[in-house]
Amino acid sequence: MKFFHFHLMPWRYLPEDFAATHDSAWVWCPNSYYDPVRGHALYTEYIDSLVQAEALGFDGACVNEHHQNAYGNMPSPNLIAAMLFARTQRMQVAVLGNALPLYGTPLRIAEEFAMLDTISGGRLIAGFVVGGSPEYHSFNINPTTARARFAEAHDLIIQAWTRPGPFEFYGKYYQHRYVNPWPRPLQQPHPRVWVPGVGSLETMEFCAKRRYAYMSIPFFSMRTVRRMSGLFNEQCEKQGYTAHPEQTSLNIGVYVAETDAKAWERFEPPFWYFQRNLLKGLIDINTPGYTSIKSTMGMVQNLGEFVASCQTRADLERGDFCVVGSPETVRQKLSELLRDLGTGNLLMSAHYGSMDFPTYDSSMRLFASEVLPKLRAEFAAQDAIPYPAPRAIFESQEAAA
């Protein structure tokens, strides 16, 4: 079992009446709410938190790319990753991920990820994401091109890492007469690739074929996560192999206190701040063509499985949207969920919304001393399973030609 500390680095000082007076924490949420003096303190706290995860026994940290919103203040997760690598010795950093279609040229991603991997001595996990739908407004990229850009950018990056340069890459969206990045990544043939998914079979097949990890997102009910995980495992079987436990994840909010009652009491206020303010706009902003018509219609029918539909603690518990309680409650629940999914990655959202440092830190410490070692021992057998080598498969029309 690998334990990752997942962080969004949210803005936690939105006005009390924000949800009542604003329709979105994304795209047009006024950046006058961003106070750089408080921002400096927040970055310091959040970065220290992730650095501290190593000493607490975590295997890695997950950082995320988000743009122009109060939800996540890491427009460049690669900068955060660089700082974490400089301040840790063995911890991995999963940049989950870089939003491939948002870059003028994805060659920049091939370069920066190769830098991070080489500088860190091979501790990078390279996450490739399509980017959140509101970010297509924030970066003014045509969302109807998102999937095709993603496929082509992927091909360019993997080729940049694995094909001897210089070579020409002439795609529909990205054209280079000379692809020849220095440095090349230290991990060979390239760092592990993680791709987050929200249930489309195409993405599962894309990952299964290439032996990439298909990572869940912490916003869906456990019923949905279980279904996605099962479908991904099926896709791997179709490719003639059994999914490695570390090709999937349980990505979930976790909060620990001395008793169940205390844990919920501390967890709920910052969580509802997140759910009521920061998620606002994520699905209410229209982004035409960002997902296929079929996928979008599927999502419309399953909105009840999305965390935004929750109103009460009972709703959260019913869907297992988070695991909150005493160390023993949390250990039991996580053990049950991890076994059920057969996954080898716990991506733990240990911080939510407006959670202050003492509230966050006390839970992290309890988790690290009372829960993590027991789960690690319980799932030790997973560590002997070899991780499959990636397959270089290119499907954008230009790269395949």
Next chain:
Amino acid sequence: MTPTAETLTIDGAAVTVHRGGGGPPIVFLHDVLGPLWEGLPERLARSRTVVMPALVGFPGSTYREDLDTMEDLAFWMLALLEQRGLLGAVVVGEGFGGWLAAEVASRWPAAVGRLALLAPFGLRLAAAPPGGLFELRGDKLRPALFADPESELARRHSPDMPTSMEEIEWKLTADRAAARFAWRPYLHNPKLARRLARVASPTLVLWGAEDRLLSPAYADAWAAALPQARAEVLPAAGHAIGLEQPEAAAARIEAFLAT
């Protein structure tokens, strides 16, 4: 009157072409809501034969990965006019369709006859940039398209929540097609303003006085850029003139075609 619908393959794309009425033809190019017969096409079909193709990617047409610019769509439109014997026909275009008509008429002036452009996309005035469109859902989209956002008509075409899967599919398909061609540059072609000088057709430019997507200031810009144009502003009309004021719009168009 119920129009007929037939499926044609134009330049490799299968599209539904709606046809109704009788008399000399009008090619009707629809706006971002998709090929709706309700409103202006239905009304114009009382005096003319209205031919309304589903534009590529919109409901009733196949989606084509390789057609993704207004230039592609203009070439496709030219193929349609040629294939259907409609070269030189009157073209009426609303919003997105008006922009397409202007792209065709500025490239191949002889391909179209008289033009009626209803609040066409295509230009950008720095002093009055286009309002929001693609990012808006339901109740927020209505004020962008309708003078009276709370009317039954507006609520039916832009409901708070679509009531059936068919409605959702139509909306997703129309939105995707419009965004495909008009996302960036947003609702315009920076080259078009200069090219409009080539348009040889007498042109009527109609604008809704309460268009909050593209302000009526655009009517003057179009009239100034086109060699033979006159601009008229309709009261009590938003951007979706053809839905909101079909009678008044049809009367203006018929009067223009009679001169």
